[in-house]
Amino acid sequence: MKRTTLLVSALATAVFATGALAKVPEAQVNRLGQDLTPMGSEKAGDGDIPAWTGGLQTVPSNVSYKPGDKLADPFASDPVKFTITGENAGQYDDILTPGYKALLKAYPTYKMNVYESRRTCAFPDKFYQANKRNAAVGELVGGGSGVSEAIFGSPFPIPNNALEMIWNHTLRYRAFKVVRQFAAAPVTRGGDYTLQIVQDEAILQWSDPSAERAEDLDNISLYYIANTIAPARAAGNVILVYEALNAEKQPRQAWQYSPGTRRVRRAPNIAYDNPGTNSDGLSTSDSFDGYNGAPDRYDWTVLGKSKRLISANAYVAESTPYKDFLSPLHLNQDKVRYELRRVWEFEAKLRPDTRHVYSRRVYHNDEDAWQIASAELYDGRGQLWRVQELQQIQRYNVPLCGSAGEIVYDLQAGRYLALALQNEEPPVNYFADELDKNRYTPNAIRQLGVR
Numbered sequence: 001m002k003r004t005t006l007l008v009s010a011l012a013t014a015v016f017a018t019g020a021l022a023k024v025p026e027a028q029v030n031r032l033g034q035d036l037t038p039m040g041s042e043k044a045g046d047g048d049i050p051a052w053t054g055g056l057q058t059v060p061s062n063v064s065y066k067p068g069d070k071l072a073d074p075f076a077s078d079p080v081k082f083t084i085t086g087e088n089a090g091q092y093d094d095i096l097t098p099g100y101k102a103l104l105k106a107y108p109t110y111k112m113n114v115y116e117s118r119r120t121c122a123f124p125d126k127f128y129q130a131n132k133r134n135a136a137v138g139e140l141v142g143g144g145s146g147v148s149e150a151i152f153g154s155p156f157p158i159p160n161n162a163l164e165m166i167w168n169h170t171l172r173y174r175a176f177k178v179v180r181q182f183a184a185a186p187v188t189r190g191g192d193y194t195l196q197i198v199q200d201e202a203i204l205q206w207s208d209p210s211a212e213r214a215e216d217l218d219n220i221s222l223y224y225i226a227n228t229i230a231p232a233r234a235a236g237n238v239i240l241v242y243e244a245l246n247a248e249k250q251p252r253q254a255w256q257y258s259p260g261t262r263r264v265r266r267a268p269n270i271a272y273d274n275p276g277t278n279s280d281g282l283s284t285s286d287s288f289d290g291y292n293g294a295p296d297r298y299d300w301t302v303l304g305k306s307k308r309l310i311s312a313n314a315y316v317a318e319s320t321p322y323k324d325f326l327s328p329l330h331l332n333q334d335k336v337r338y339e340l341r342r343v344w345e346f347e348a349k350l351r352p353d354t355r356h357v358y359s360r361r362v363y364h365n366d367e368d369a370w371q372i373a374s375a376e377l378y379d380g381r382g383q384l385w386r387v388q389e390l391q392q393i394q395r396y397n398v399p400l401c402g403s404a405g406e407i408v409y410d411l412q413a414g415r416y417l418a419l420a421l422q423n424e425e426p427p428v429n430y431f432a433d434e435l436d437k438n439r440y441t442p443n444a445i446r447q448l449g450v451r
Contacts, residue, residue: 024158029135032157038128039121040135040157041342041367048117048340049307052368055122056396065397068427073315074396075118084112084309095309095340097364099376099387099409106411107329112309117339120313120394121368121401126209127173131157137213140164145296146246147171151213152206154370162300162346166363168370170292171221173400175430176207183322183421186280189414191328196278197230197425203435206245214245221245223440227448228278235259238445239270239277247294255442257449264442272297273357282417283386283408284357289420290372290390290406291363297356298348305344308364310373312339314391318404318422326418331407336391342367358385366392369401379412386410398430 037043037052045051056074059065063072084092086104093101103110130153138150144163147155155171156164184196203223211217224241228234236259244252256267269285271293276283286293311317317325320335343364350359360378365371375388391404406419422428 023137023139024135024160026136028158029132032132032135033128036158037368038131038157039123039154039368039370040131040159046307046342049342050117050119052119052121055368055399055401056120056394057122057124057399059396067397070319070427071315071393071395071397073313073319074120075115075313075315078115078118080113080115082114084114086110092309095307097308097374097376098362098384099374099389100309102376102384102411103330103387103409109333110330111333112338113334113336114309114338114340115313117341118313119341119368120396121366121392122394122396122399123173123401124399127153129153138164140167142246142248143296144300145248145294146219146244147214148246149213149215151211151216152209155214157370159344162302162348163295165302165344165346165365165370166291166295166300166348169290169363169365169372171206172370173207174202174204174402175398175400176204176209177432177435178202178204178428178430179432179435180422180428181425182419183423183425184278185322185326185418185421186278186282187326187328187416187418189328191326193326194231195322196228196234198226198228198278200224200226201432201435203437203440217245219245219250223437225440225445225448226277227445234278236449237277238449239267240440240442240445241270242440243292244294247296252293255445257442257445259449262446264446273355279408279417279419282410282413282415283419287377287388287408288406290375290388290403291361295348297351297354298361299351300346300348303345303347303362305342305367307340308343308345308373309338310341310343310364310366311336311389311391312341312366312373312393313337314393314404317391318393320423322421322423325421325423329414330409330416331405331418341373343373371401371403383412385412395428395430400430 060074089104134150138155141148179201185193187193228237238257240255242253254267254270348361362376377386379385387409389407393404408417
């Protein structure tokens with residue numbers, strides 16, 4: 001794998017063990033905004049990957065947008081450059097992840113339409129300013145189970161190790177107060193599904209513009225509520241989560257309201273490898289959003305930086321009606337756009353003294369977003385079990401570089417789970433200033449759960 005100058009200089013002396021606390025020298029910090037983008041990615045282009053020139057930090061001039069609109073595709077006229085199928089996949093072996101190779105091999109109808117690479121990722125100016133400070137002061141604590149000093153931006157825009165990379169993903173910018181409605185669809189081999197509709201909301205304390213350092217957050221990086229409203233048999237189930245910033249100090253706290261019992265109970269099972277909410281057993285709690293929660297059950301190692309195909313600028317995918325998007329075995333791949341990008345690749349191997357259904361996880365993290373783009377999840381025998389795909393989209397109305405749909409393909413079951421779908425849901429409110437921390441209590445979710 002290609003290892004950049006940055007990887008060699010910043011990681012050569014780092015200890016890849018969980019407790020690594022190496023900081024970034026001033027000379028490296030000063031590269032942000034120079035040869036490195038404000039996110040810490042390489043600004044220069046490389047072959048089919050263009051240079052980063054600022055991304056889409058505002059609404060592009062070639063689309064029409066007003067608050068409340070769905071995001072229009074700025075690249076609607078882009079043609080397909082080439083299509084990868086199971087028959088010609090060998091020609092593209094060096095840019096395909098193991099997960100995509102497995103999908104192309106498993107499903108004869110699976111294909112990947114590849115388009116021009118457009119580096120659209122952009123964030124608010126305050127995020128960029130925070131990154132420069134964080135690069136100098138951010139550090140791991142709690143044996144790698146927490147973060148100290150950094151705030152608001154990527155905690156480690158110039159990472160020293162793989163643990164810092166996964167923290168960049170879990171604490172990436174997703175706005176401060178957010179309300180959305182999304183759909184989840186566990187799809188059978190024949191293409192049948194029942195949509196699970198969820199209203200969720202979060203106060204992402206890490207992105208509180210008034211906070212000055214991680215220590216100001218009372219060890220809670222976010223408050224989260226998810227209220228299932230359909231179908232009728234599942235409606236009224238509500239979960240509440242306080243996500244820990246340092247799990248060694250205080251693990252995640254969670255509660256669940258069940259309309260069947262009309263009681264709120266502590267829910268320590270909403271973590272790690274317990275089945276994910278509304279996943280029909282096709283995913284784990286810590287796989288939601290690519291990866292979430294404490295990283296303490298794994299040893300993390302950097303594999304390097306490579307050119308890989310990822311799902312990006314997913315405007316068409318997000319605007320396609322469910323009936324035209326969800327098909328047997330896999331998504332309607334004519335609606336999914338792939339681009340060549342540089343990605344950080346790192347793996348998590350299960351520690352001998354812990355347990356998890358995934359013995360190994362390999363992540364492909366887009367350099368411009370510090371967001372997981374795809375992943376391979378291996379079972380206890382070391383066999384590839386599931387493949388994750390997070391479809392990247394630049395929300396130029398915020399701005400932030402986030403994900404549209406989250407897909408989990410279960411190769412052993414021949415089924416897949418489509419999560420966080422916005423296709424037919426109201427636009428996400430990334431400016432939900434009305435949210436207040438006093439709302440995030442067990443008593444409050446009891447009131448929400450009344451059918």
